[in-house]
């Protein structure tokens with residue numbers, strides 16, 4: 001792999017390019033996948049935290065930090081080719097460390113909720129951290145969104161990738177077993193943000209890894225996401241109780257405001273008189289993906305069109321479920337990139353995953369990883385434009 005150390009504005013940049021030859025004439029305008037690295041900030045204990053910039057062949061760019069594996073920005077073109085940021089987030093590491101509603105991070109060990117922070121496995125009851133009322137949410141008080149990942153960039157296949165690894169020790173946040181996790185972000189030359197997750201364990205443990213990007217395809221988060229047209233490839237969803245824990249019912253979508261089988265603006269039914277919508281203050285539910293095949297290839301889970309900019313995003317996944325969260329808890333308290341205040345419904349999350357609270361629902365697909373088995377999961381966010389206006 002080609003490697004160069006550059007010094008720009010006093011900071012050292014490690015530049016990796018996807019091209020083995022012609023290293024000395026590397027030019028910023030050349031069309032090739034690359035990854036650069038800069039020091040972004042420090043933890044209170046002095047540990048340096050880095051920011052990696054992945055650029056693909058077409059000039060799309062993702063900035064990803066090894067703190068929480070957070071995608072800090074993602075630049076994709078609109079219908080006129082203008083590159084703009086399509087994810088919510090902060091400008092500085094300090095803001096992420098202080099208080100973030102999971103902006104852009106890797107979520108684990110268990111994405112979504114586990115009721116009362118408890119589950120039973122082989123006769124033992126495990127007690128997890130409770131960080132969402134009486135329930136456990138997104139891996140606990142210090143989940144994978146707040147740990148430092150070991151990062152190694154890779155462009156050897158001609159695409160910009162970042163390999164992130166983390167070893168979660170036995171007992172962390174109450175979970176059994178040492179869990180070795182690897183997450184690979186690739187900004188492919190087909191304009192996809194591809195995320196692959198791998199894990200192994202030395203004791204049985206629940207694992208449900210996901211990514212918590214808040215998308216706003218207007219570019220630069222110009223307005224809320226109620227005009228985004230969403231489709232979800234699903235025939236049913238999981239109704240929840242007041243703590244947003246699935247009741248165990250699998251409910252058909254027909255005739256409900258949860259029906260996104262054909263593209264529909266998110267705002268169309270969000271204020272519908274419906275107990276499920278009222279309980280979650282909007283959409284914050286898991287859809288059962290129709291095309292999922294256990295052990296199969298990624299299938300189309302959802303599409304999103306932002307009609308003004310023409311930006312179009314497809315979500316493909318190997319996972320059986322999709323948590324669609326309509327940014328109901330954004331209430332103007334966060335000032336994001338460019339000084340934009342993130343109001344209610346300023347971003348939407350499409351979190352691919354197994355169903356919430358699976359360890360307590362034996363009828364849901366299992367999330368228990370067994371020693372000797374290999375957890376693996378793939379999700380692709382694919383970007384293009386549709387010029388309908």
Ligand code: GLA
Pocket residue numbers: 101102112137244284323325329349351
């Ligand atoms: C998930 C949950 C939501 C909320 C957000 C973070 O999407 O389902 O209820 O907790 O994360 O604010």
